[in-house]
Amino acid sequence: MNKHIILLPGDGVGKEIMASAKHVLNATASEFGHSFTLQQQAIGGSAIDQYDTPLPEATIKACGEADAILLGAVGGEKWDSLPAAKRPEKGLLGIRKALGLFANLRPVKGFPSLLHASPLKEHIIDGSDILIIRELTGGLYFGTPSERRDHGNAVVDTLHYHRDEIERIVDKAFQSARLRHHHLTSVDKANVLESSRLWREVVDDKSKEYPDVAVEHLLVDAAAMKLITQPDQFDVMVTENMFGDILSDEASVLTGSLGMLPSASVRSDGVGLYEPVHGSAPDIAGKGVANPLGMILSVALMFRHSFQMETEAAAIERAVHECLAQGYYTADLDMKDGESVSTGQMTEAVVENLTVKSVSDSICSMYV
Ligand SMILES: NC(=O)c1ccc[n+]([C@@H]2O[C@H](COP(=O)([O-])OP(=O)(O)OC[C@H]3O[C@@H](n4cnc5c(N)ncnc54)[C@H](O)[C@@H]3O)[C@@H](O)[C@H]2O)c1
Numbered sequence: 001m002n003k004h005i006i007l008l009p010g011d012g013v014g015k016e017i018m019a020s021a022k023h024v025l026n027a028t029a030s031e032f033g034h035s036f037t038l039q040q041q042a043i044g045g046s047a048i049d050q051y052d053t054p055l056p057e058a059t060i061k062a063c064g065e066a067d068a069i070l071l072g073a074v075g076g077e078k079w080d081s082l083p084a085a086k087r088p089e090k091g092l093l094g095i096r097k098a099l100g101l102f103a104n105l106r107p108v109k110g111f112p113s114l115l116h117a118s119p120l121k122e123h124i125i126d127g128s129d130i131l132i133i134r135e136l137t138g139g140l141y142f143g144t145p146s147e148r149r150d151h152g153n154a155v156v157d158t159l160h161y162h163r164d165e166i167e168r169i170v171d172k173a174f175q176s177a178r179l180r181h182h183h184l185t186s187v188d189k190a191n192v193l194e195s196s197r198l199w200r201e202v203v204d205d206k207s208k209e210y211p212d213v214a215v216e217h218l219l220v221d222a223a224a225m226k227l228i229t230q231p232d233q234f235d236v237m238v239t240e241n242m243f244g245d246i247l248s249d250e251a252s253v254l255t256g257s258l259g260m261l262p263s264a265s266v267r268s269d270g271v272g273l274y275e276p277v278h279g280s281a282p283d284i285a286g287k288g289v290a291n292p293l294g295m296i297l298s299v300a301l302m303f304r305h306s307f308q309m310e311t312e313a314a315a316i317e318r319a320v321h322e323c324l325a326q327g328y329y330t331a332d333l334d335m336k337d338g339e340s341v342s343t344g345q346m347t348e349a350v351v352e353n354l355t356v357k358s359v360s361d362s363i364c365s366m367y368v
């Protein structure tokens with residue numbers, strides 16, 4: 001099958017892990033007999049340097065015509081003092097909005113070999129398997145006005161949702177719960193925010209269409225606590241844009257490192273943008289030590305969600321599982337024994353484990 005994929009490496013470690021994604025993508029293509037057209041475009045700080053904008057028109061056009069998009073990360077100190085509209089992060093927010101990618105799926109499932117890489121107790125994280133569904137094109141990130149007032153001494157940010165925007169993400173969450181363990185936790189701040197009270201109303205209305213899914217409402221502060229004390233109590237979690245941003249970084253602790261988490265930003269027709277949950281990691285950028293697995297697992301999500309190629313997706317996930325079991329780990333994973341490997345060595349280890357043979361006894365669909 002021929003697919004057209006846009007690569008947006010972005011900034012910092014984004015460039016390093018995109019090289020890993022390309023390598024794994026090419027290896028998967030040759031292993032399974034696919035041909036992909038890959039085209040690179042600029043976004044974030046590197047686009048600002050080249051084109052004076054974090055999201056060039058050419059990037060939006062190319063992404064709009066693609067079957068799927070892979071993104072590394074954006075941002076860095078160099079661009080931190082630019083005005084809001086010119087920051088690298090605006091490029092990322094802009095492409096999500098321009099493509100209508102309203103559903104951000106962030107699966108959090110630890111690999112058995114990394115149980116002791118987490119600072120949390122093993123018996124607490126063992127068996128946790130959570131899908132965080134973050135609303136991605138509305139909420140606090142996109143409401144207007146968002147501006148300074150009173151000569152810079154006052155400020156307003158707006159959390160805006162229309163019922164339709166909540167309905168479509170909640171629908172997606174119920175559908176995902178049906179494919180998993182039929183349990184949905186909706187996270188909000190309904191004891192304070194009017195937007196959360198509408199959110200809760202929509203979840204309760206929608207739940208009538210999904211009587212086979214058990215629904216629970218949880219306030220976001222309690223959810224943050226429960227996520228790391230009783231993670232096995234969660235199946236699918238659905239929440240507002242910023243709540244989801246924060247909770248997913250927190251949840252990464254269950255897997256041993258922020259560098260492990262992949263994500264899929266999708267809309268209803270299957271077009272999607274796939275990126276790790278972490279950022280450009282300026283503290284380690286350029287050193288060749290970034291963990292490429294969140295990015296590589298995002299490639300697996302692309303096969304699953306945009307191309308409906310479950311075998312290929314499972315093969316990549318299996319290869320990651322195998323190389324961790326063989327004892328490969330990057331420096332961010334706080335392991336007790338042995339020596340950590342570089343980004344390139346970890347990527348090679350994944351590619352070496354990526355064989356058709358390994359798919360037969362696949363652990364399959366780790367990240368539905
Ligand atoms: N999706 C994105 O592009 C994205 C996401 C988050 C932050 N950012 C941007 O990235 C920049 C840095 O933000 P930050 O430092 O708060 O968050 P960050 O996610 O870049 O880094 C947080 C910590 O996690 C570590 N880390 C992250 N990814 C890693 C990996 N793959 N391997 C090993 N360690 C990893 C970093 O070294 C750092 O210690 C900012 O400009 C921010 O806006 C971008």
Ligand SMILES: CC(C)[C@H](C(=O)O)[C@@H](O)C(=O)O
Pocket residue numbers: 075089092093245277279
């Ligand atoms: C860089 C930033 C705009 C982005 C977000 O908040 O959505 C990031 O933190 C993420 O999680 O993808």
Ligand SMILES: [Mg+2]
Pocket residue numbers: 245246249277
């Ligand atoms: Mg984030």
